[in-house]
Amino acid sequence: MTIEQWLVLSILLLTLILFVSARLRYDIIALLALLAVTLAGIIPVERAFLGFSNPAVITVAAVLILSRGLQNSGVVEWIGNKLTGLRGGLSLHLLVLTTLIAILSAFMNNVGALALLLPVTLTLARKKGFPASKLLMPLAFASLLGGMTTLIGTPPNLIASAFRQQSSGLPFRMFDFLPVGGAVALSGVLFLSFVGWRFIPLRHSRSTENTLEIEDYVTEVRLRPTSPLIGKALHQTQDFSNAEVIIIGLVRGQERRMEPSAQTVLQAGDILILKADIDNIRRLTETLQLELVGSQPIGKTNLQSEDVILLQVVIMPNSVLQGNTARSLSLRSHYGINLLAISRQGQVQHSRLDRIRFRTGDVLLIQSHIETASETLQNLGCLPLAGQNLKLRNGTPRRWPALALFCGALLIAALGLLPSAVSFTAAAVLMVLLKVITLNEAYQSIDWPIVILLGAMIPVGEALEISGTAGQIANLLLQIAPHLSAGGLVAILLVVTMFLSDVINNAAALVLMAPIGISVAQGLGVSVDPFLMAITIGASCAFLTPIGHQSNTLVMGPGGYAFSDYWRAGLLLEVIVALVSIPLLLLFWPL
DSSP, rough: OHHHHHHHHHHHHHHHHHHHSSSSHHHHHHOOOOOOOHHHSSSSSGGGGGGGGGGHHHHHHHHHHHHHHHHHHHHHHHHHHHHOOOOSSSHHHHHHHHHHHHHHHHSSSSHHHHHHHHHHHHHHHHHHTTOOHHHHHHHHHHHHHHHSSSSTTSSHHHHHHHHHHHHOOOOOTTTTTTTHHHHHHHHHHHOOOOGGHHHHHHHOOOOGTTOOOOOGEEEEEEOTTTOOOTTOOOGGGGGHHTTEEEEEEEEETEEESSSSOOOOOOOOOOOEEEEOOOOHHHHHHHHHHHOOOOOOOOOGGGGOSSSSSEEEEEEOOOOOOOOOOOHTTTTHHHEEEEEEEETEEEEEEEGGGGOOOOOTTEEEEEEEEEEHHHHHHHTEEEETTTTOOOSSSSSSOHHHHHHHHHHHHHHHTTTTOOOOOHHHHHHHHHHHHSSSOHHHHHHHSSSSHHHHHHHHHHHHHHHHHHHTTTHHHHHHHHHSTTTOOOOHHHHHHHEEEEEEEHOHHHHHHHHHHHHHHHHHHHHTOOSSSHHHHHHHHHHHHOOSSOOOOOHHHHHHHTOOOOGGGGGHHHHHHHHHHHHHHHHHHHHSSSS
């Protein structure tokens, strides 16, 4: 191997280590890898950022905007309301839910589809008495299975199509993935609905039962006539800030104010509703001449009013909350919300809430003004959970224009009248012009870290080819397994990509494996199609860990799952995917 090839391997190895460690965001890691291969002279400087002009990247952004349009249309909400009348046991409900999300994920973003059905599923779980942990993981897995069936189902499919066009001159068409991907999705949905859920441990997540407990650190105190706080406005109560106490309500006579104004002047006899660690409250009662009021716990209904609401929300992938704390973001002053509780993997976090770093999938109990709640949650990247009468959209749903534009773009791309990047971009622009979505919503709906990841990793994949490193790895693979048939090598690449996607982003896994698959096919003198298809399917099989795909991470908090819960059903699912897909790959995509 040449020095250049060793350099590429070293960069890729370090990139993989960074992906697995998750110490940096995956888009930053991808940019670092891109800069490394560029500064090393492997990729010419003038070609370093051509990945961002790749049609696959443009299509991903356009599909994300169209997905938001479908969310705003209210179609899925209407379907979800119909599901509440469904009769039958857990398996039947799972079959309907997993089938529905698989179909949705075939045509829209996986996480977007999951976000639409997550509140519906939690509502069903509560009304029917089903454990949420038995429903949410299959729902997340089914969203990945559905993405295997169409060109736009998931970013790896689009990237695989771009690799095929580079190697053979023709991209994959819209439904080329359906014969194999459809069979795999059907097998996976049936397994999850009737068998797989039985392997998932029963977890009791307090966050999904609409009963996040806050009584332990929310209490009422009355100002004695001798309190030094009398005559001060709330914004002058520095003692509370220093003791990490938040005032979330004030009772004066018969009047109860939730989230009182900072200009409110305190009077003797006022009752303050405080959120704090119990030790801090006891200390303040002595120094500030306060007295605890009654012994009854304060329930949620006492923390709401006509203009203030309590909401349970889950942190979505790429939320601005991720990696930050309530203190660093100044949630109360900048966003007008009070953080009352945090549940992580079903366990409520009790102390120093303002210093806990938020993660995707955390469930928060917040207090917010009704009028601004929808916009605030949208800006923060949070999703209201079951039982909340809050819609993350404004105005009247425009169901038919959204459906017509999406279906029209899909039909045009499927018939080959226009490239998918052009047809879906045109539909996205028309959605904005027809006010199906606002321009702000369009920009917000784009998963920019994914766009950066794809744009940066495509040249890194080219570096693997240009340097000859992919060919060297392919030759090594052919030497190690000289007695294996081409079909056997297809199976090996599928399984390797499966395990790789369990620990790194699926699009990155495909970008790294596709050049190797193409080189193996060229070394054997056979078609690249079954190899690319196998790698594409493997990239969508992140079933063993919560970090392999954002859908898995999103349900971790509401489902109360532990890290080790995923492989229990996920390992069997991956075996089924391999057993179903390999013979079908060789049948529909002959060597």
